[in-house]
Amino acid sequence: MFYLRDAVLLIKVFWFTVSVATFLSLFFIMGLGETALKDLEFAQDWLVIGFIISLCLLVGRNVRGHLEVVQKYRLSIIIAFVAPLTIGVIFKYFLLVPMPFEGLIVQLFDSIWYADMWS
């Protein structure tokens, strides 16, 4: 987001992130994860993924119509997703560092990495 260098957009993103983070913090502190969403596996992961998608949609909607900014937005999305995934894969599967919490995304990568189709 800092790559876009748009102060107005950054403020919108900041307030959106603060409000979602506050909601999620209260949600988990009050133990609602175990009661309201107890039937859903990886409930916390789904909530966080939902937040990330809504953040991307918020920024995408705000940059629409400005070609140069849209190109920067696409590049920053690619970096934001590819960098952690690549580094996480290197540490988990090549350097064999177990992650402290292995949720939905790690389970997905595990199922791909250890799939029978590679043998």
Added chain:
Amino acid sequence: MFLERLGSFFGIVGGIISDPVSVAILFGSVFLGIIFGAMPGLTSTLGVALLTALTYSMDTPMAMICLLAIYVGGTYGGSYASILINIPGTAASAATALDGYPLACKGEGGRAIGLSTTASAIGTIISMLFVVSISPLVSTFALQFTSFEFFLLAFFGILISGTLTAPDLVIKGWIAGFLGLFLACVGRDQLQFYPRFTFGIPELDSGIEVVPVLIGAFGIPQIIEVLRNKTQMAKAKKLQRILPEIGTVIRNLPTICRSALIGVGIGAVPGIGEDIAGWVSYGTAKNTSKEPEKFGKGEIKGLIASETANNACVGGAMIPLLTLGIPGSPPAAMLLGALMLHGVTPGPMISFEHPTFILEVAAILLLASMAMWVTGMVLAKQVVKVLQIPTELFMPIIGVLCIIGSYSLGLNIFNLYLMLPVGIIAYFLTNMGYPIAPLVIGVILGPMADENLRRALMVSQGSFMPVFQRPVSLILFIIIVWTICSQFRWYKRGFAALKMKLGKMASN
């Protein structure tokens, strides 16, 4: 004995060259170091910090090749941005911009890069010679040190680092150093295992982990600073011929040799680092030049002086690191953390525990300088393209590496709880003019100072008299007192008055 060591040295060099994996890692790390150095906002210290986590699972010689190569490449890499866009890639290359950028503006950017590459390589090689020749002597001398000497050395290291790196008030440097010392005291003490400042948190019993603190102190402020500053990168000047003329290098050999000596000397002083070496060497070259008015307008000597000294500082910083366990620069502080992770404890006993370690380090420095020269000559134009990438795009990668890197050392999530607050505090301290290098030196040297002081007092039954009875302790004590007193106004006034009086007497 000398021939034996020479034989071992070339044997180690041959061993590294004959292993394709080592050569690939050497060149790869040098190139990565050059990128880290070239990008404003990334530093060789950060590169060494991040690579420490990645090399954790490697064996020690391979990890040393990686870390030293990125250190050497990172120190040199700062010259690219300095010369081509007048923004120092690292603080070490700030002086390079003064003459490097005017040269680039005249269309001699390629020549400037070529000369800075050659000067950096020669500086590293000269410093390597000092590592090989002086380290065994210092090591032998240090074997006679007792606990008081080690305490005073550690205290002096923290003090001098604070004195020389403080941007405005010296006391800020000292406060940063003592804050580091305080952080080092957290945990159970080494002598009686009494918990100090643990607040009942079991994870703090073993003290504060050095490497996550270093990653936090150098990485987090850098990320915040880069995102805040929004530096607009100017278009880099075009490069023509890069390979320098041999005649120019030979004509400037006296400047190269003098700058290398300055770099080694400054590198050997704890905690200061390459930036001061660059400036001191540049200033010396200007003051001793017959045409000082040419400096700042594209004078080759200025460029060579700065670049030789900052790379010579690499070897200089290794001397106290290997022989006394006291890092000579912030990247050397990171290296110390990495060495401890690999089970190598630098200090006077290193010649006994790892007899060929100093020669291995020297061999790696030699090969890294050659790899840096080859990479600089061949890949300069590609590095220039990388300069155009906005630094903000690197920050997610740096951020993730900081977090996963800190966690992976010990597989302890508490390291993250340490790294993040330390990083945020370090950012605010930097903004308030408190240097981070003394804080880092304090964290690293704190256990050495604490343990040795308490052991010394136990042995002397609470008496400080042995400080004045042993010559090395007494000299260190006098130097410490002088370092403190020299910062006070009454001392400076008295010294200035004395200088004036002596000047008058001499003229009479």
